[in-house]
Amino acid sequence: MLADDLILFCKADTLTLKLMMNALKCFHNTSGLKANMPKSQVILGGCSEQLKTQCLEITGFKEGKLPLEYLGVASHNK
Numbered sequence: 001m002l003a004d005d006l007i008l009f010c011k012a013d014t015l016t017l018k019l020m021m022n023a024l025k026c027f028h029n030t031s032g033l034k035a036n037m038p039k040s041q042v043i044l045g046g047c048s049e050q051l052k053t054q055c056l057e058i059t060g061f062k063e064g065k066l067p068l069e070y071l072g073v074a075s076h077n078k
Contacts, residue, residue: 017058
């Protein structure tokens with residue numbers, strides 16, 4: 001986390017994502033800060049199309065792809 005940027009990692013399952021989104025909601029309710037939905041994305045790997053669809057519906061984020069650049073640093077999988 002740096003300034004107003006945040007990167008989160010979690011298991012790609014519906015329960016975990018619901019808990020993460022609830023934590024973000026609690027953070028919003030406490031601080032007044034919330035995710036910028038048009039700039040937010042979720043990167044999913046190694047899961048079925050059905051699970052990808054469920055994850056995108058739960059988060060409301062668009063699907064991102066690797067490699068990505070975060071704060072000027074390239075990130076990719078190997």
